[in-house]
Amino acid sequence: MMMHIDVSTVLRQTLSCELYSNLVTRPTGAAVRTQIEALLADAREVSLTIIDFSHVGMIDFSCADEVVAKLLLRYVAAEREDREAYFLFRGVTDDHWDAIEAVLERHGLALVLEDEGGVARIVGMVNDGERAAWQKVYERGRTAAADLASALGTAPEACERLLDGLHRRRLLMRLDDGYVAVGGLTNVHG
Amino acid sequence: MTSVITVPPSLDDHTFEQVVEQLASIPADAKLLVDARHTRWASPYGLTALLALGQTRQERPSFAVPETEDTASYWARTGFFRHADELFDLHGSVPRARAGESSVLLEITAVTKSEDVHDVVGRIQQKAQQILTKELNIDAKATVGFAMTLSEVCQNIVEHAGRGGWVGVQTYTWRKRLGNRRVVVIAVCDAGCGFRESLESAPGRVRSDRWDDAAALEEAVIRGVSRFRDPGRGQGLAGVRRYVGRWDGKVSVRSGTAKIAIVPSWDDDVPLLEKLAPFPGSQVQVTIPERVAGGTR
Numbered sequence: 510m511m512m513h514i515d516v517s518t519v520l521r522q523t524l525s526c527e528l529y530s531n532l533v534t535r536p537t538g539a540a541v542r543t544q545i546e547a548l549l550a551d552a553r554e555v556s557l558t559i560i561d562f563s564h565v566g567m568i569d570f571s572c573a574d575e576v577v578a579k580l581l582l583r584y585v586a587a588e589r590e591d592r593e594a595y596f597l598f599r600g601v602t603d604d605h606w607d608a609i610e611a612v613l614e615r616h617g618l619a620l621v622l623e624d625e626g627g628v629a630r631i632v633g634m635v636n637d638g639e640r641a642a643w644q645k646v647y648e649r650g651r652t653a654a655a656d657l658a659s660a661l662g663t664a665p666e667a668c669e670r671l672l673d674g675l676h677r678r679r680l681l682m683r684l685d686d687g688y689v690a691v692g693g694l695t696n697v698h699g
Numbered sequence: 700m701t702s703v704i705t706v707p708p709s710l711d712d713h714t715f716e717q718v719v720e721q722l723a724s725i726p727a728d729a730k731l732l733v734d735a736r737h738t739r740w741a742s743p744y745g746l747t748a749l750l751a752l753g754q755t756r757q758e759r760p761s762f763a764v765p766e767t768e769d770t771a772s773y774w775a776r777t778g779f780f781r782h783a784d785e786l787f788d789l790h791g792s793v794p795r796a797r798a799g800e801s802s803v804l805l806e807i808t809a810v811t812k813s814e815d816v817h818d819v820v821g822r823i824q825q826k827a828q829q830i831l832t833k834e835l836n837i838d839a840k841a842t843v844g845f846a847m848t849l850s851e852v853c854q855n856i857v858e859h860a861g862r863g864g865w866v867g868v869q870t871y872t873w874r875k876r877l878g879n880r881r882v883v884v885i886a887v888c889d890a891g892c893g894f895r896e897s898l899e900s901a902p903g904r905v906r907s908d909r910w911d912d913a914a915a916l917e918e919a920v921i922r923g924v925s926r927f928r929d930p931g932r933g934q935g936l937a938g939v940r941r942y943v944g945r946w947d948g949k950v951s952v953r954s955g956t957a958k959i960a961i962v963p964s965w966d967d968d969v970p971l972l973e974k975l976a977p978f979p980g981s982q983v984q985v986t987i988p989e990r991v992a993g994g995t996r
Contacts, residue, residue, distance in 0.1 A: 524817070533820050533850040534813040535858065566824070567843045569850040570938040574931035604843040611938055615931060 510553045516576070517564035519544045532568035538575025545580060555593040557682070557691065559623075563600030573608035578616045585618070585679040595679050597692045599623045619680060621691040629692025631680055642671045643680055647690035654688075701761070706735040710745030712886075712951060712984050716975060722752065723976040731760035736791065738765050743867035743886035744984045746779045746807060750865050753786030754890040755979055762787035768794070777867060778806035804830055804868040804883065805849075811863035816853045819866060820846050827883075830870055834881050835989040837946060844942040845883075845987070851935035852887045852983050859897040859926070860980060864889025873988070881989040890980040894919050894954040901926040912955030913973045920952050920959050939985065948987040954980070963988075 517530055523540045532538060549558060560580075562568070568576070577598075584594040601609060601622050610632070613619060619633030631643045645660055646652045652660075658668035672688050675681040681688045704721045707714040718733075725731060733752065741749075753760060762783055765771045774780060775796040783789060805823050810816065828842040849868065856864040866887045873882045895915035898904070907914070918924040920940070925932035936952075940961055943950045951960035951968065958972040965988065 529817050529821060531817065531820050531824075531846070531850075533847075534816045534854055536813045537817070567820075567846055569820075569847045569854075570934040571851065571854060574934060578931055603840060607844060607941075608847060608938070611934060611941070612931065615934060 510556045512548065512552060512556060512558045513561060514545055514548055514558060515561045515564065516541065516545075517562075519548075520565065530564065530566040532565055532572040532576060534569070535571040535575055538572035539579075541572075542576050542580055545576070546583070549584070549594065552592075552594065555595075555682075557595045557597065557694070559597050559599050561599045562602075562605055565600070565605065568605050568608045570608045570611055573605075573612045574615070577609050577620070578612040578618060581618050581620060582616060593679070593682075595682055595691045597621050597623055597629065619678060621680060623692050629690065631690075635680075638671055639675055639680075642668070643675055643690055646672070646675075646681060646688050647693040650693060651684055651687040651689050653686055657688075701730040701732050703732045703734055706733060706738045706749070708737055708739050710735075710738055710741040710749075712742065712744045712748075712953070712982070715745055715748050715982075718749075718752065719976045719978045722755075722978070727755060728757040730758060731756060732763060733760060733787065734763045736763045736766045739767055739770050741770075741774065742871075742984075743777070743807070743869045743884050744888065744982065746774065746777060747865040747867050747886045747888035748982050750779070750782050750786060750807070751888040751890040751978075751980055751982065753783065754862070754864075756786075760787050762789050764789060764791035764793055766791065772797070776806075777803050777869070778808070782807055782809060782865060804870055805866065807865050807867040809863055810853045810856045810866050810887070810889075813854075813857055816850055816857060819853055820850050823849060823868060827868075830883060831987075834870060835883060835987065837987070837990055841946055841987075844945070848939050848942045848985055849885055851939050852885060852985065854935060855981065855983065856887065856889050856891065859894075860889040860891025862889065862891045862980075864891065864980070880991065883987050885985040886983070888980070888982040890978075893980050894952070897926050898924065899926075902928065911957070911973070913957035913959070913971055916952055916954055916957050916959040917971070920950075920961075943985060943987070946987050946990075948985060950983070950985045953978070953982040 519541050523544050598620055613633035617634045619635045621629050622632050623629045654669040654672050655665050658665040676683050702725045707717050772794040775794045780793050824846055827845050831837040831841050832839050853866050868885050870883045872879055895912050898915050920936055923933035923937045947963050949963050949966055956975045956977050960968050960970055962968045962970055
């Protein structure tokens with residue numbers, strides 16, 4: 510199940526005000542996240558949600574902590590048994606990045622960003638091995654651990670652990686006997 | 700008997716200490732006159748801190764406005780008298796505020812709730828971009844960080860002060876240290892509970908041997924400690940420090956009897972001042988200097 514959430518629309522609904530396009534203040538961030546969580550409540554066990562910042566003017570640190578970090582902590586880092594929720598962040602510009610980067614660092618989180626051209630990349634707290642593995646899976650489309658091990662020249666067991674870790678962090682989706690990068694669904698059959 | 704406090708001719712974050720020192724011996728319920736008749740200039744810190752002073756008094760104090768017409772009309776344009784009128788009995792000629800003062804980037808604005816921060820950030824964005832890029836030669840990219848900084852320092856009032864405060868943003872030429880270069884200054888002042896009391900209210904807090912206003916400021920400003928146990932808290936001031944560092948700016952925070960500052964190379968302020976005369980709440984100033992070829996200095 511794929512869902513698209515326009516954050517600026519949620520913001521305006523939350524504040525009941527058309528004038529504000531900035532994600533500022535912690536109470537605002539908490540209210541926006543609560544609204545996003547309400548939308549996610551209808552999602553199935555496995556879901557991919559696009560969190561779209563395209564029409565958000567700016568976001569401050571407090572709001573980024575509430576909207577981005579706490580959302581990821583709740584659905585991703587908590588490794589919920591009942592839900593496999595994946596997030597792809599779209600429309601994140603330099604104007605948003607400082608705040609988002611700071612909260613990812615603070616909480617040791619990572620996420621997948623999609624740029625204007627539809628190309629995805631992994632950002633935040635990941636090591637070089639994780640980054641390389643994610644990138645390879647993204648480029649290849651659905652990939653089994655053994656195939657990735659040969660592509661990266663690493664031991665299959667180490668590769669399996671790497672992929673499993675990325676899956677637990679909801680940066681890779683597990684599909685049948687392989688893995689697909691969040692943001693790389695178009696490559697599944699490619 | 701009415702006690703009189705004389706406002707210095709030039710009122711900024713340093714000279715405001717003279718005001719606080721005079722205030723220290725006057726009980727909060729005593730009659731007070733704040734005499735600014737001979738004041739010629741005030742920074743946004745000075746003006747917002749005067750409002751915070753008014754907030755500390757149990758009995759409505761009096762305020763003698765500057766006698767110099769230029770000064771009084773400038774203060775009017777900053778919106779100072781509009782707020783002062785709610786706190787003080789104003790004496791002297793109070794000019795009507797007129798629009799068109801370009802150096803007032805943000806009129807003095809009351810901050811009491813989250814919506815006020817939205818309003819402040821919304822109002823400043825367009826003008827800030829113009830000022831930062833055209834007057835201060837700062838990259839347009841800095842505008843968003845500037846608005847974020849403003850948002851975070853204002854949120855400190857909403858989240859921690861326990862009562863309202865004021866914010867003002869202004870550009871001016873700094874002759875003393877920067878050789879006629881322009882600066883943009885954010886000042887946010889309140890007379891709320893201050894950093895020490897805020898941190899003391901943290902659940903399960905264990906007191907350390909050294910605990911005073913200076914220690915509280917070090918924890919909050921340098922180490923990003925907050926009264927909330929949530930690990931995501933305390934990022935606001937850390938973000939402000941990062942922004943200020945990137946643009947070679949300065950941030951100072953006064954609370955209670957201490958003042959802490961992140962001091963750039965162009966300034967000679969002391970990083971930590973202790974045992975100052977007590978003043979409630981917190982008073983924050985962020986200064987971003989004009990960029991010149993080869994650095995800020």
